[in-house]
Amino acid sequence: MEQLVEIIAKNLVSDPESVSVETVTEGEKRIIILRTAPEDAGRVIGKGGKLAKAIRVLAEAAAPEDAKEVRVRIDG
Numbered sequence: 237m238e239q240l241v242e243i244i245a246k247n248l249v250s251d252p253e254s255v256s257v258e259t260v261t262e263g264e265k266r267i268i269i270l271r272t273a274p275e276d277a278g279r280v281i282g283k284g285g286k287l288a289k290a291i292r293v294l295a296e297a298a299a300p301e302d303a304k305e306v307r308v309r310i311d312g
Contacts, residue, residue, distance in 0.1 A: 245272060
């Protein structure tokens, strides 16, 4: 799940070296924190947030069965 988000983000940004992904677990909730360079945040979010929504849907689909809730937070 974490690797999937990282691969997608690195292919969208102009500076792939600045992309980092971290997972924080809070009970049954998993929060994936995606960090990019400030100038690349818009590329990951996309027009109207469509890319961010697609990344969230893929992360939820790839989540293990024991994760009741998966969130993706984008920090740029």
